[in-house]
Amino acid sequence: MDLADLTRDLDALRLRALAAVAAAPDTATLEAIEVDVLGKKGELTSVLRGIGALPPDDRPRVGAVANTVRGAIEAALADRRSGLASSELAARLERERLDVTTPGRPLRHGSLHPSIQAMAEIAGIFEQFGFVVHESQEIEDDLTNFQMLNIPPDHPARDLWDTLYVDVPGHLLRTHTSPGQIRVMQAMRPPIRALLPGRCFRYESVDASHGFEFFQVEGLMVDEGTTLADLKGLLDQFAQAMFGTGKKTRFRPGYYPFTEPSVAFDVECLVCGGPGCPACGRSGWMTILGAGMVHPVVLQYGGLDPERYQGFAFGMGPERISMLKHGISDLRLFMDNDLRFLDQFR
Ligand SMILES: [Zn+2]
Numbered sequence: 001m002d003l004a005d006l007t008r009d010l011d012a013l014r015l016r017a018l019a020a021v022a023a024a025p026d027t028a029t030l031e032a033i034e035v036d037v038l039g040k041k042g043e044l045t046s047v048l049r050g051i052g053a054l055p056p057d058d059r060p061r062v063g064a065v066a067n068t069v070r071g072a073i074e075a076a077l078a079d080r081r082s083g084l085a086s087s088e089l090a091a092r093l094e095r096e097r098l099d100v101t102t103p104g105r106p107l108r109h110g111s112l113h114p115s116i117q118a119m120a121e122i123a124g125i126f127e128q129f130g131f132v133v134h135e136s137q138e139i140e141d142d143l144t145n146f147q148m149l150n151i152p153p154d155h156p157a158r159d160l161w162d163t164l165y166v167d168v169p170g171h172l173l174r175t176h177t178s179p180g181q182i183r184v185m186q187a188m189r190p191p192i193r194a195l196l197p198g199r200c201f202r203y204e205s206v207d208a209s210h211g212f213e214f215f216q217v218e219g220l221m222v223d224e225g226t227t228l229a230d231l232k233g234l235l236d237q238f239a240q241a242m243f244g245t246g247k248k249t250r251f252r253p254g255y256y257p258f259t260e261p262s263v264a265f266d267v268e269c270l271v272c273g274g275p276g277c278p279a280c281g282r283s284g285w286m287t288i289l290g291a292g293m294v295h296p297v298v299l300q301y302g303g304l305d306p307e308r309y310q311g312f313a314f315g316m317g318p319e320r321i322s323m324l325k326h327g328i329s330d331l332r333l334f335m336d337n338d339l340r341f342l343d344q345f346r
Helices: 001-024 027-038 043-053 060-095 114-127 156-160 181-188 230-245 298-302 319-327 337-345
Strands: 139-141 171-173 190-203 215-222 249-256 261-270 285-294 310-316
Touching: 001 027, 001 043, 001 060, 001 156, 027 043, 027 060, 027 310, 043 181, 060 249, 060 285, 114 190, 114 215, 114 230, 114 285, 114 337, 139 310, 181 190, 181 215, 215 230, 230 249, 230 285, 230 310, 230 319, 285 298, 285 319, 310 319
Parallel strands: none
Antiparallel strands: 139 171, 190 215, 215 310, 249 261, 261 285, 285 310
């Protein structure tokens, strides 16, 4: 191999490399060309291995040609690389084009559960009469849940509240919100106007009108000279506010160990308005809550003198109120978490 051969090979390599660089479709191909031509084991290196066979005088000349070839290829690579980079960026921008004026996708938002909505509505009405919402505790002791409410251990009325007990002896999941009456009376002095909404639990089989877990709203008013007429007037106002003005109401005798006398409070049937229909059992009335004058024993457990103070209490199921109001026939819907039901209360 002589000088002319080497120079010819270098020139051919230059032309081949420049053509490949010009045709490279992307930067990855350029990388490969660079390694193949200029790399340690590349074509240029292998051509230059022939230099050793040349006469010493010729070697610098081949070296100069080789440098020119290397410089030309490196310049072409750099040029092509920057051209490809800007067109690849343009392609990527086109591919990931973002129209910032496009309207956003709405996020689904939650809403208050219908039981909570009913409790808020009930509380809103009684707040107008000076009642203040108190929260009591879901785990109660037997004493407060039963005995202080005039339900001693052997009392047959305990059967009305099938109880779920917890591991701590003498403690249970409250079966009603009524123990909150005791806690409020023990904590404050009359006049008391307290509203006690909360979750209750009973060991009970579930059907269309019973659940083992449900809400109650308890009300308690204690002052000097409180009478059954005050209770009737308040509940009348409540019924008008909740179900509409002009609704007839009535008291019927009822029974609760912790009130004396005890009453059931009825409102005229919201479906038929009086004549009787299947919804009201053909009676023309719907029972919305139970109430009564606080039993003197309960006042005493609350630390109040029954000779001086009188009070009334009432308790209702917010789900039942909601069922009556919206014509819902099955209590289980409130605990099923079915969005088709819940969405109707958004
Ligand atoms: Zn009816």
